[in-house]
Amino acid sequence: MNRSDILKDIGERFKGEILEVFDKSPKRVYIEIKPQALVVIATYVFKNLGARFNIASGLDTHKHIEILYHFTFDEINFLISFRVKLLKNKLEIDSLAPIFEGANWIEREICEMLGVNFKGHPELKRLLLPDEWPQGVYPLRRDYKEWDDSSIRDRGL
Amino acid sequence: MSITLKALLKSPWVFHLSTGSCNNCDIEILDCLTPRFDVERFGMLLAGSIRHADVLLVTGSANRKCIPRIKQVYQQMPKPCVVVAIGECSLSRGMFIHSYNCPLPVDKIIPVDVYIPGCPPKPEAIIAGVVKLIEKLSAKPEKK
Numbered sequence: 001m002n003r004s005d006i007l008k009d010i011g012e013r014f015k016g017e018i019l020e021v022f023d024k025s026p027k028r029v030y031i032e033i034k035p036q037a038l039v040v041i042a043t044y045v046f047k048n049l050g051a052r053f054n055i056a057s058g059l060d061t062h063k064h065i066e067i068l069y070h071f072t073f074d075e076i077n078f079l080i081s082f083r084v085k086l087l088k089n090k091l092e093i094d095s096l097a098p099i100f101e102g103a104n105w106i107e108r109e110i111c112e113m114l115g116v117n118f119k120g121h122p123e124l125k126r127l128l129l130p131d132e133w134p135q136g137v138y139p140l141r142r143d144y145k146e147w148d149d150s151s152i153r154d155r156g157l
Numbered sequence: 158m159s160i161t162l163k164a165l166l167k168s169p170w171v172f173h174l175s176t177g178s179c180n181n182c183d184i185e186i187l188d189c190l191t192p193r194f195d196v197e198r199f200g201m202l203l204a205g206s207i208r209h210a211d212v213l214l215v216t217g218s219a220n221r222k223c224i225p226r227i228k229q230v231y232q233q234m235p236k237p238c239v240v241v242a243i244g245e246c247s248l249s250r251g252m253f254i255h256s257y258n259c260p261l262p263v264d265k266i267i268p269v270d271v272y273i274p275g276c277p278p279k280p281e282a283i284i285a286g287v288v289k290l291i292e293k294l295s296a297k298p299e300k301k
Contacts, residue, residue, distance in 0.1 A: 129258075150260065153255060155249045
């Protein structure tokens with residue numbers, strides 16, 4: 001399948017779930033989808049179209065928390081990023097870890113860094129942060145405040 | 158000069174501890190040990206275990222998970238000993254000074270004797286720093 005076939009197939013099959021398609025470059029397309037349709041679309045792209053799950057990335061825009069799921073088609077050098085916007089008062093999305101194991105650790109990392117709850121994740125515990133890190137403090141949020149009074153943030157000049 | 162310090166300065170064995178660095182300083186330290194720079198002419202050898210070492214070379218910005226490990230390594234070191242902080246990250250954390258995961262510079266965690274700045278410091282700078290340290294310790298034996 002080439003690039004236009006893939007885009008046409010996804011566009012027709014998931015017409016109701018796609019909110020916006022942003023064609024950035026010949027190598028890269030961003031597709032914004034509804035959060036509740038993520039599992040269906042990811043399963044189809046991974047199992048039927050044969051894409052590789054590259055990585056997911058989370059970021060805090062001021063209104064939403066966005067998660068981008070990057071799927072690559074290595075033979076034709078093409079990358080599709082599925083963008084999901086979550087409201088800050090309801091940070092929940094279905095986990096992709098039961099479908100492919102590659103989503104397991106990155107979902108754990110997004111959970112501890114941004115505080116997104118992945119429903120159905122097999123083992124949603126802390127991955128990178130130390131044990132003494134307080135619960136409910138997410139370091140990559142925009143409203144993150146220093147919580148450790150013993151830390152030193154100047155160069156002693 | 159006490160006999161232990163004299164023995165230490167004759168052939169300081171170094172132990173290399175990376176506390177979350179980007180590995181550039183580590184590469185420069187390994188460069189020092191190659192025949193081109195050859196710190197073995199000062200009697201320095203890379204020790205495999207901290208219990209055999211006289212000098213602790215610390216690189217990296219000391220992240221939160223590493224701080225208890227630095228303390229543990231320092232406690233296991235035979236005294237008298239010398240700690241050398243190498244690179245901007247271990248001196249003042251460099252660009253990571255406001256990072257949530259790097260709360261303290263290395264010299265607030267363990268006592269540091271020599272600071273070698275640079276990002277990364279050249280092997281010449283590392284050798285110069287260690288030679289200065291040896292000279293200073295030979296002049297003032299009541300250091301530790």
